[in-house]
Amino acid sequence: MTSPRALVSGAGIAGLTTAFWLARAGWEITVIERFGAFRDGGQNIDIRGAARDVLTRMGLEDAVRALGTTEEGTAVLDGGGRVIARFPVEDPDGPTAELEILRGDLARVILGALPAGVTLRYDDQIEGVRDDGSDVEVTLSSGATERYDLLIVAEGVRSRTRDLVFGPAAGRRELGVTMAYGTIPRAGDDDRWWRWYSAEGGRQITLRPDRTGTTRATLAFTTDRDLTDLPLEQARAELRRTFHDAGWQARRVLDGFAGSGDVYLDRLTQIDMPSWSSGRVCVTGDAAWCVTPLGGGGTSLAMVGGYVLAACLGRAEVGDALRGYEQWMRPLIEDAQKLPPGTPGLFYPRSALGCGPCAWRLVSAASESCAS
Ligand SMILES: Cc1cc2nc3c(=O)[nH]c(=O)nc-3n(C[C@H](O)[C@H](O)[C@H](O)COP(=O)(O)OP(=O)(O)OC[C@H]3O[C@@H](n4cnc5c(N)ncnc54)[C@H](O)[C@@H]3O)c2cc1C
Structure with missing residues (x-):
């Protein structure tokens, strides 16, 4: 009997995890990635909840621990750099x-663990999709036409193939925050x-350690404009305009970003789809349900999604498996997309009052009530 064949589009955490588990379940897997080489980039991300179990089952927990960012906890600061609240690592x-690990390190660990036989092709992407019910035909930018039993779209929040197949059914919820x-x-x-610092005007600066001797910085701010397509120099100038008077370490971060080769901007957008599959095409990870860093846990959900999808496909025919995947994942995603009341206003306060200790107690209380 021949193995069922799947094409995974996108070699991020969702695509690589799905490829890992589906190959283990006996599927023949091809992964394509739009970029010309492995994408090493990204800052600090965490693996939490059920994703820790997925990682352990992959046999990768020790490798991830060895590459940990060595962060000892989270501290909320006021404008003078004084600590308002501290949350040491106690709760996993x-x-x-x-x-905690850098995104690129996690992606490399999973890439290195892919079972033999998984084919990975860079510099290729889908141009057309034709689903005839019994299999799916894809036309690729390389010029090739290929047939698979299933197409899995794991192209991240701005997925082109998702939009091609699902059109306006892939809803977007702009949160009005750029990072x-x-x-x-x-x-x-x-x-x-x-270290977290909130300045007036809906601006926030955070600094995080890594294990390579540099510091990972984030500038987040509320805006309705989409700045993500700006050329880097223009984006840096926008950041300087927005943060020059934000206080604390704003100047240091702006100067650091001026010389940093890996600055990138993300406009926080939740993806909301009524269904994650159509015939022999399904979506996973940020492409399906982006929760954004405000919801948190996007990488963990990508790993859990890959595991659940493969588990369902390993024991049922495609239609039933995709329905099972949806039933398992939907409650997790609905929970992660439910933001605390007042978000993003509470996280990005516009006035000095909203940046003080009381505001932080309020944010913690709102987050806890949302989580319970
Ligand atoms: C380079 C990079 C850096 C990141 N840095 C951070 C960070 O610092 N902090 C944070 O919280 N999150 C970051 N993220 C996002 C984070 O990785 C995801 O939110 C989460 O891990 C879910 O991953 P995903 O695989 O669903 O999507 P993504 O991580 O976005 O991966 C999608 C992959 O699909 C590829 N792709 C896109 N379009 C196509 C196409 N048409 N055809 C083929 N391939 C395509 C992309 O190049 C990418 O490799 C980063 C993602 C990337 C790709």
Whole structure:
């Protein structure tokens, strides 16, 4: 009997995890990635909840621990750099989770663990999809036409193939927050905490340690504009305009970003789809349900999604398996997309009052009531 064949489009955490488990379940897997090489980038992400079990079952927990970012906890600061609140790593799923790693390191660990026989092709992407019910035919930018039993779209929040297949059914919820990530030189007084500072005007600066001797910085701010397509120099100028008077370490981060090669901007957008499959095409990870860093746990959900999808496909025919996948994942996603009341206003307060200790107690209380 021949093995069923799947094409996974996108070699991020969702695509690689799905490929890992589906190959283990006996499927013949091809992964294509739009970029010309493995994507190493990304800042600190965490693996929490059920994703820790998925990681352990993959046999990768020790490898991830060895590459941990060494963060000791999360501290909330006021404008003078004084600590308002501290959350040390005690709870494995606290603000700083037990398993913290750079995104690129996690992707490389999973890539290195892919079972023999998984084919990975860079610099290729889908141009057309034709689903005739018994299999799916894809036309690729390389010019090839290929047939598979299933197409799995794991292309991230701005997925082109998802939009091609599902059209307007893939709803977007813009949260009105843009985040700029970048790596800056480590300063003598940088500690091993994730430091959060909120400035007036819906602006936030965070600094995080890594294990490579640099500091990972984020500038987040409320805006309805989409700045993500700006050329990097223009984006840096926008960041300077927005943060030059934000206080604390704003100037240091702006100067650091001026010399940093990995600055990128993300406009926080939740993806909301009534169904994650249509015939022999299904979506997973951010492409299906992006929860954004405000919801948190996007990488963990990508790993759990890959595991659940493969588990369902390993024991049922495609239609039933995709329905099972949806039933398992839907409650997790609905929970993660439910933001605390007042978000993003509470996380990105516009006035000085909203940046003080009382506001932070309110944010914690709102988050807890939402989680319970
Ligand atoms: C380079 C990079 C850096 C990131 N940095 C951070 C970070 O610092 N902090 C954070 O919280 N999250 C970051 N993320 C997002 C985070 O990885 C995801 O939210 C989460 O892990 C879910 O992953 P995903 O695989 O669903 O989507 P993604 O991580 O977005 O992966 C999607 C993959 O599909 C590829 N792709 C896109 N379109 C196509 C196409 N048409 N055909 C083929 N391939 C395609 C992309 O190049 C990418 O490799 C980053 C993602 C990437 C790709």
